[in-house]
Amino acid sequence: MAEADRKQKGTTRRQFLSTTLKTACSVSLMGIGLGFYAQRANALPPLAIRPPGALPEEDFLSACIRCGLCVRDCPYDILFLGQLGDDIPTGSPYFIARTGPCEMCEDIPCVAACPTNALDHSLTDINDARMGLAVVIDQENCIAFQGLRCEVCFNVCPIRGKAITLDYQHNPRSGKHALFIPVVHSEACTGCGLCEKACILEKAAIKVLPIDIAKGELGHHYRFGWKEKEKAGKALVTPDVKHQYNLPEGVRYDLQGKGLIIEKKAEAPHAPPQDSPFSSNPLDTLNRKKGDD
Amino acid sequence: MANRPEDVGKEAVQKKGWFGAHKWLILRRISQLGILAAFGAGPWLGLWLVKGNLSYSLTLETLPLTDPYVLLQALVGGVVPETIALVGVAIVLVFYSLVGGRVYCSWVCPVNMVTDAASWLRRKLGIRGTSHASRSTRFWILGATFILSAITGSIIWELVNPVTITVRALLFGVGLAWIFILAIFLFDLLVARDGWCGHYCPVGAFYSLLSTWAPLRVTAANREACDDCMDCFNVCPEPQVIKPALKGAPKGIGPVILANQCTNCGRCIDVCAVDVFRFGTRFGNDPLIGAKVPDQIQTTGS
Structure with a gap:
């Protein structure tokens, strides 16, 4: 009787242990699977852009509870939630600049709606948002590089003249015209995507990319001499010896671009009534010795 | 003496009438569909009573309701939410601690209608076979999701949570969610009786814990x-x-x-x-x- 009792107890304990172990093992397996799935599923495709104020992606994914209130409160209805089967983490908000860019509302209703600070409430000026960074990514197809006047991205930019400027360059094809090259400045660009939406090409030549993809990073050991010099207030290496030119009196040479400078002699009222002791072509003066010989 | 599963409620219908034998079922369906309708009135009709979904919602721009399980995963991931989300959690916790946490499962959760349908069909078709997973599996999964949330730093269960996926599918666009829902239906119908809700769903497991003292x-x-x-x-x-x-x-x-x-x-x-x-x-x-x-x-x- 006692033995049978013990036997029965033993079986239940064994059963209990084996069920527990089985469950623990299968749940661990599921957990590992879910972990790997999470790693894959949590990657955001580069063209999907988070709403303004979104925390860095990893923090964003732990903070966003996928409620969709930002989607609801967006007055332009540009935001979507990632659906099952999309490449976007399930239920997390995003927009696609080419089809619906952020209109940069001053009151930022999407951020105000967020209950978990996944869209950072410390963002109060929409111009401080950094959703991404516009990049003129295809310079072969952007017609500005062909010398055509377009400037649509420059003109639609909500921070016109700061986030995108036009860089005038010589047009070597015609030899006499200018290229109006759009240049994006990361210190002002919010990544709203209005430029990408407005780009007149079939496929936009200017695209908003995640900042970490769009931006390079200087080697950390790198120092720019002129900046260090400015910081230190003096040259950090042996200063250059000032170059001596063999020039006639009243003539200086500026290495930095002005070239030859001819100073008028103010204290010579009795000098012969001529503008300069030299020919109008400075080369004549420079080559004078040769000619005199 | 014992009735066959196919004949569940037959005697009750005979004695109490159809409505008498389906009273609570009808009330539950009204509750579940009513909640979906309140959420849906905005996107479907432009009548914004409730914004959001079952993770977090804002009713009439004033009443916040936050799913404590989702928020807890976020907290494990190191998030400091806004006060409004915490107020929403407090309201939900108090409510379910009084009426029973799993009232969420049977009176709110839309997946319940899917698994109830599977369960009903299972009885009608006389499908008896079932897998023998432990009903405590869901609590293990519940624990695993917290560990995984801490490790991955993301709200892990929201990647696959059929509850919120179903609601979002209805309110924000379907995607492939219907395959997911169909899979749960077939699993409950063919593989395991009360398979999903009764064995695996950690959302239900979490709300079970709230039921303890209700x-x-x-x-x-x-x-x-x-x-x-x-x-x-x-x-x-x-x-x-x-x-x-x-x-x-x-x-x-x-x-x-x-x-x-x-x-x-x-x-x-x-x-x-x-x-x-x-x-x-x-x-x-x-x-x-x-x-x-x-x-x-x-x-x-x-």
Whole structure:
């Protein structure tokens, strides 16, 4: 009787242990699977852009509870939630600049709606948002590089003249015209995507990319001499010896671009009534010795 | 004596009429569909009563409601939410601690309608076979999701949570969510009885924990009338919770269903032809109720 009792107890304990172990093992397996799935599923495709104020992606994914209130409160209805089967983490908000860019509302209703600070409430000026960074990514197809006047991205930019400027360059094809090259400045660009939406090409030549993809990073050991010099207030290496030119009196040479400078002699009222002791072509003066010989 | 699972509720319909035998079921469906309609009125009709979904919602721009399980995963991931989200959690926690956490499962969750349908079809088709996973698996999964949330720093269960995926599918666009829902239906129909909700869903497991001390309970107050027809066991999504309350009189166990897995769905009340069950509180749990042999209680009680 006692033995049978013990036997029965033993079986239940064994059963209990084996069920527990089985469950623990299968749940661990599921957990590992879910972990790997999470790693894959949590990657955001580069063209999907988070709403303004979104925390860095990893923090964003732990903070966003996928409620969709930002989607609801967006007055332009540009935001979507990632659906099952999309490449976007399930239920997390995003927009696609080419089809619906952020209109940069001053009151930022999407951020105000967020209950978990996944869209950072410390963002109060929409111009401080950094959703991404516009990049003129295809310079072969952007017609500005062909010398055509377009400037649509420059003109639609909500921070016109700061986030995108036009860089005038010589047009070597015609030899006499200018290229109006759009240049994006990361210190002002919010990544709203209005430029990408407005780009007149079939496929936009200017695209908003995640900042970490769009931006390079200087080697950390790198120092720019002129900046260090400015910081230190003096040259950090042996200063250059000032170059001596063999020039006639009243003539200086500026290495930095002005070239030859001819100073008028103010204290010579009795000098012969001529503008300069030299020919109008400075080369004549420079080559004078040769000619005199 | 015992009825076949196919005939669940037949006697009750004969005795109480169709509405009498489906009263709580109808009320539950009104509740579930009403909540979906309140959410849907915005996107479908432009009538913005409730914004958001079952993770977090804002009703009439004032009342916040936050899913505590989702927020807890976020907290484990190191998030400091806005006050409004915490207020929403407090409201939800208080409410479900009073009415029973798994009221969420049977009165709110839209997946419940899918698994109830699978369960119904399973009975009608006479499908008996079932897999033998432990019903405690869901608690293991619950624990695993917290560990994974901490490790991955993301709200891990929201990647696959059928509850919120279903609601979002209806309100924000379907995607491939229907495959997911179909999979759960087929799993419950063909593989395991009450498979998803009864064994695996960590959302239900979390709300079970909230049920532990809830005062609102189903009680087998009239248990001496039980004629062992088995209808309640056949219809119940968590049949293991019934036995102690219904058959525990000889062991000195009171008639109130105290197990936290009970979803307070009230189907047992509906299908019982002799009205053994009713809604009550955990406080009316006198072991003497329905005890047939008084001296047996004296020996086993105390």
